[in-house]
Amino acid sequence: MNKIEKSAIIHIPKSNMAYAYDEEKIHIILRTKKDDLVKVELWCTDPFDVTKKENLLNFKAFDMKKTGSTTEYDYWFIEIKPKDKRLTYFFNLYGQCQDNILFTEKGFFDIDILPKILQGGFGFTFPWMNPVDIFEAPRWIKDTIWYQIFPERFANGDQAINPPETLDWGSTEPTPDNFFGGDLQGIINNLDHLADLGVNGLYLCPIFKASTNHKYDTVDYFEIDPNFGNKDKFRELVDKCHSYGIKIMIDGVFNHIGYKSPIWQDVVKNQENSKYKNWFFVKEFPVEAMDETSHQNNVKELNYHTFSYNGYMPKFNTSNKEARDYLLEVGRYWVEEFGVDAWRLDVANEVDHKFWRSFRNKVKMNNSTYILGEIWTEANAWLKGDQFDGVMNYFLTSAISDFIAQNSISAETFKDRITNVLHIYPKNVLPGMFNCLDSHDTPRLLTQCGDRIEKFLLAYSFLFTCVGAPSIYYGDEIGMNGDNDPGCRKCMNWNKSEWNQQIFAHFKNLCNLRKTHPILGSYGEMKFNFVSDHYIEYSKFDEQNRYVIFLNNSENSLILTKPNLKGKTELITNQLEQKDEIVLASNSLRIYKIQ
Numbered sequence: 001m002n003k004i005e006k007s008a009i010i011h012i013p014k015s016n017m018a019y020a021y022d023e024e025k026i027h028i029i030l031r032t033k034k035d036d037l038v039k040v041e042l043w044c045t046d047p048f049d050v051t052k053k054e055n056l057l058n059f060k061a062f063d064m065k066k067t068g069s070t071t072e073y074d075y076w077f078i079e080i081k082p083k084d085k086r087l088t089y090f091f092n093l094y095g096q097c098q099d100n101i102l103f104t105e106k107g108f109f110d111i112d113i114l115p116k117i118l119q120g121g122f123g124f125t126f127p128w129m130n131p132v133d134i135f136e137a138p139r140w141i142k143d144t145i146w147y148q149i150f151p152e153r154f155a156n157g158d159q160a161i162n163p164p165e166t167l168d169w170g171s172t173e174p175t176p177d178n179f180f181g182g183d184l185q186g187i188i189n190n191l192d193h194l195a196d197l198g199v200n201g202l203y204l205c206p207i208f209k210a211s212t213n214h215k216y217d218t219v220d221y222f223e224i225d226p227n228f229g230n231k232d233k234f235r236e237l238v239d240k241c242h243s244y245g246i247k248i249m250i251d252g253v254f255n256h257i258g259y260k261s262p263i264w265q266d267v268v269k270n271q272e273n274s275k276y277k278n279w280f281f282v283k284e285f286p287v288e289a290m291d292e293t294s295h296q297n298n299v300k301e302l303n304y305h306t307f308s309y310n311g312y313m314p315k316f317n318t319s320n321k322e323a324r325d326y327l328l329e330v331g332r333y334w335v336e337e338f339g340v341d342a343w344r345l346d347v348a349n350e351v352d353h354k355f356w357r358s359f360r361n362k363v364k365m366n367n368s369t370y371i372l373g374e375i376w377t378e379a380n381a382w383l384k385g386d387q388f389d390g391v392m393n394y395f396l397t398s399a400i401s402d403f404i405a406q407n408s409i410s411a412e413t414f415k416d417r418i419t420n421v422l423h424i425y426p427k428n429v430l431p432g433m434f435n436c437l438d439s440h441d442t443p444r445l446l447t448q449c450g451d452r453i454e455k456f457l458l459a460y461s462f463l464f465t466c467v468g469a470p471s472i473y474y475g476d477e478i479g480m481n482g483d484n485d486p487g488c489r490k491c492m493n494w495n496k497s498e499w500n501q502q503i504f505a506h507f508k509n510l511c512n513l514r515k516t517h518p519i520l521g522s523y524g525e526m527k528f529n530f531v532s533d534h535y536i537e538y539s540k541f542d543e544q545n546r547y548v549i550f551l552n553n554s555e556n557s558l559i560l561t562k563p564n565l566k567g568k569t570e571l572i573t574n575q576l577e578q579k580d581e582i583v584l585a586s587n588s589l590r591i592y593k594i595q
Contacts, residue, residue, distance in 0.1 A: 004095040006108050008033035008073065011091070013105070013124040016380050019426045020129045021079065027427060030064065030076040030091055030103075037093055040064040040076045044089035047125060056118040061092065067527070068423055070416035075423045088123035135385035137432035138370050142522040144247060145511055146471035147199040150440045151206075151228055152179065152213045153491050154474055155186025163227045170491035179213055180491050184229035184237050190494075195244050197477055197504075198511025201469065202241055203344060205440055206251040207234065210258055214440070214489075216251075216346060217258030217313055221330040231338075238339050249342035249370065250334060254327045254359075255350050259290055259312040267314075279323035280314050281305035307347060318355040327355075331363040341370060344434075348373035348382065348391075356387040372434050383429050390432030393468055395421045397437060404459040404553055404587075405448040411553065415531045422467070422526060431522035433468035438476065444488050445473075446481040453479070454587040457506050458553065461572065461589040464510040465540060465549055467522045477507040506572075513571055513591070519545045520591065535584075546595035547571075550584050558584040568592045 010031045011017050017029040028042055041061045049058040064076040080087065091103040092111075102109045104122040117123075156162070156169055162181040169180055184207070194202065206215035209223040224234050241248045257264055267274040272285045283303045290311045307313040318324050334340045343363060348356070356373075363369050373379065373388040378395075382388045399421065403414035422430070437459055438445040449455035463470050475492050479500030482488040493499070514521045524540040524547070531537075534554035540547045548565075552558050563580040570577065571591040584590060 002095075002097055003099050004093055004101055005033040005036050006101075008036065009093075009103060011103070011124065014126065016424065016426050016429075018124065018126060019428075020126075020134045021426070021428050022134060023129065023131055024081050026080050026082060026087055026126055026129065028064075028078050028080060028089065029423065031423075032074050032076065032093070034069060034072055034074055036095065037074065037076075038096055039094040041092040041094075042078050042080070042089055043092055044080060044082075044087055044123075046083045046086050047088040047120070047123070048086070049083065050120075056115075057088070057120045059118055064091075067525075068419040070419050071412060072416075075419070082126070082129065085129040087126040088120070089126075090117060090123045133385060135383065135426060135428050136367065137389035137429075138368050140247065140368070141370055141389065141469055142431045143515070143518070144201040144469045145199045145514060146201040146203050146249070146434065146436075146469055147194055147197070147474065148203045148436070148439060148471055149187060149205065149474045150182075150489050151184070151187065151204055151215070152182040153489050154182045155190050155492060155494065156181035156183060157185025157187070157189045158183050158229065161227055161229065170493065174486040174489045174491070176486055177213070179227070181227070182491070183227065184224070184233045188233075188237050188240055191240055191244055191246070194246060196508070197472070198508055198515070199472060200245055201247045201249065201342075203249040203342075203471065204251060206253055206346075211260050212258075216253050217260070218253050219258045219261045221327075222333065235338055242339065247341040247370075249344050249372065250340055251344045251346060252331065253346040254316060254318065254330075254355075255347035256307040256313040256315045259314065264314050276323075278320050279317055279326075281317050307350075315350075318351050324355055324358065328358055328362045331359050335363045335365060335369055341368070342372060343369070344372045344374065345388070346374050348388070349375045349377070349379070353381070353387065356382065360387055370432070372432075378424060380425065383425060388432075390429070390434055390468070392439075393421070393433040393435045395424070396433070396435055396463075396466060396468070397442075400437060400459050400462060401445070401448055404455055404462070405445060405450075407553075411531045411534055411536050415528050415536065418526075419528070430467045431469070434471055435463055435466055435468040436471040436473065437463055438473045438488065439471075440473075440489055441485065442488060443484045444480060444482040445476060446479060447483055447487075451481055452587070453500070453503065457503065458551070458587050458589055460507070460510060462551060464514050465520050465526075465589075465591070467524070467526065469522070470510075470514070472507065477504055479503045509572060517547070517571065517593070520547060541595075544595075545593070547591055547593050549592075550582075550590045552584045552586060552588055555586050557586050560584055564594060565592050568594065 021027045042064055043059045043061050045057050045059045051058050064078040066074055067077040068075040093101050100111045105124045106122050163179045166179050166181045207228050208218050209220040209225045210217050224230050238248055263276050266276050287304050302311050305315040316323055371389045373382050373391045375391040376394045379391040399417040402409045446456045482490050519542055520540050524542050527539045529537045536551040538549050560582050562582055565577050566580050568577050
C-alpha cells in the first residue's frame with residue numbers, strides 16, 4: 001500500500017509560499033506529489049492564543065484548495081485572516097490510502113502526536129504582518145498594456161538631428177552599427193497610432209547620450225542623446241503621453257557604462273590616479289585602451305570586469321558610495337524633474353540588492369513609480385516588496401513560444417509550465433509582471449511562428465488572457481517580422497498600405513477586450529479545465545464573473561459540444577452561438593463569458 005510521498009512535499013515559511021497578501025490576509029501554499037493527497041487541512045492560530053482549561057493553543061482547521069496541478073505536483077492554497085496579525089500553523093495531510101500525517105516545521109508526524117503539537121512549538125510561524133514588508137506595486141499596473149519602442153527605429157521626426165551617415169528610412173536591413181534617424185519627435189508624431197491601438201504604457205529602450213544605435217553604452221545619464229532630441233523634447237513627449245493617458249517607462253543601464261563616457265575615460269587616462277577608479281571592478285592597472293571605432297569587439301582577456309565580455313561596457317561597482325550616489329541621483333532626477341512613471345532596469349540581476357533597495361527608496365513617489373527588472377530567470381529574491389514591482393516574465397514568454405510558435409512542447413507540458421508560473425510568484429506580485437512575446441533582444445514573434453499569422457495571433461490572444469501587463473513590441477501590430485538582433489530592430493513601416501490590417505484589427509480588439517473585461521487580465525484567477533493533445537480549455541474568474549476559453553493549437557478544426565454556450569456571444573469574433581456545437585478553427589482561441 002502506497003504511503004504519502006513525503007519527499008515531494010515542500011513549504012517554506014516567509015517566502016513565496018507564505019506571505020502577507022495585504023494588511024489583513026496571509027496566503028499559504030503547499031506543494032505535494034501529483035494526486036497523492038485527497039485533502040489538506042491548515043491548522044492555525046495566534047501563537048499566544050492559549051485555552052485556559054487545557055493550556056493548549058487554540059488551533060482551528062481550514063480546508064485548503066487545490067489551485068493547480070502539473071505532471072509531477074499539486075499546489076494547495078488558502079487565504080487566512082489572522083486574529084491579531086500573527087500566525088502559527090501546520091498541515092494535516094490525508095492520503096489516497098486513508099493514511100493521515102501531520103507536516104510541521106519540525107518534520108512529519110503521525111496523527112497520534114496531535115495532542116503534543118497542540119501544546120505549541122511545532123508550527124511554522126508568520127511572526128507579524130508588518131505593513132512595510134507587504135509587497136505593493138502601483139495600482140495602475142494592473143490596467144496597463146505596454147508598447148515597446150526601440151527609439152532609433154521607430155520614426156524619424158527631425159532630420160536636422162540625424163547622426164552622420166544616416167540611411168534613408170528602411171532602405172536596408174539593420175546592422176549592429178547603422179543608423180536610420182529615429183528620434184523623440186518621431187514618437188511624438190505617432191502617438192495617435194498608439195492611442196488608436198489601445199495601449200496605455202510606453203516603454204522606451206535607452207534614450208540617454210550614447211555612441212551606439214541601441215544606447216545601452218551610456219555616455220551621459222543626465223542628457224538625452226542629441227540624435228534623439230533634448231530635454232525639452234523629452235518633456236514634451238512625457239506631457240503628451242500623459243495627455244493621452246499613456247504612462248512612460250525609460251530604460252536604466254546601471255550595471256555598466258559606455259566606454260566613451262567621461263567617467264570611464266578618466267580611468268583610462270589617469271589609471272590608478274583616477275578619482276573614479278573604485279567606481280569599477282578593475283582587476284589590475286593599467287587598464288587597457290580599446291579600439292573606439294568598433295562597438296562589437298568582445299574580448300575575454302580584459303583586466304577589468306564588463307557586461308558579458310564586452311570591453312566597451314565596463315561594469316559599475318555599485319557598492320562604492322560615490323558610484324552608488326551618482327546612479328541613485330539619476331533615478332531620482334528623471335522621475336522627479338520630468339514626471340517619468342517607471343524605470344526598466346537593464347541586467348538587473350547583476351547589480352547588488354542593497355543598491356536596488358536604495359533605488360526603490362529614491363524613486364518611489366507616493367508609491368506611484370513602477371520599477372521593472374530585466375531578469376530572465378526565477379526572480380523571487382528581487383520581488384519581496386523592497387526592490388522591484390515586477391520583472392520581464394520570460395518564463396511565460398518561453399512557454400508560449402515553445403508551445404504555439406515552435407510546436408516543441410505538448411499541451412500538457414505547456415499547462416505545467418504556465419501552472420508553475422502562476423505558483424512560483426505570490427499573487428500580489430503577478431499583476432506587476434511584464435509579459436512580452438518578443439523584444440529588442442529576441443527574434444520577432446512572427447518569425448518565430450514561421451510567418452504564420454494564425455499562430456502569431458493565437459500566441460498574442462493567449463498572452464492577453466494572462467495575469468500581468470502584456471506588451472506589444474513596436475511593429476508586431478502591423479505584421480513586422482525579423483530574426484534575432486539586429487533583425488528584430490528593423491525600421492517601423494509607416495506605409496499603411498503595407499500593413500496587415502487583419503493583425504492590426506486583432507490587436508485593437510485584444511486591447512479593448514482587456515479593458516472591458518478586466519477579469520481576463522490581472523483581475524481574475526486562472527484554472528485549467530481540460531488538456532488533450534493540442535487542445536486546452538481554461539477559465540478566468542473571480543467571485544462574480546467566469547469566462548471559459550478554448551485554445552486549439554492544431555492544424556485541424558475542432559467541433560466541441562458545449563450546450564451551455566448556446567446563446568452566448570464569442571468575445572473575439574463577436575458572434576452569437578446558435579447551436580449546441582461550436583467550431584474551433586485550427587490555431588485559434590475563443591472566449592465566452594458564462595457568468
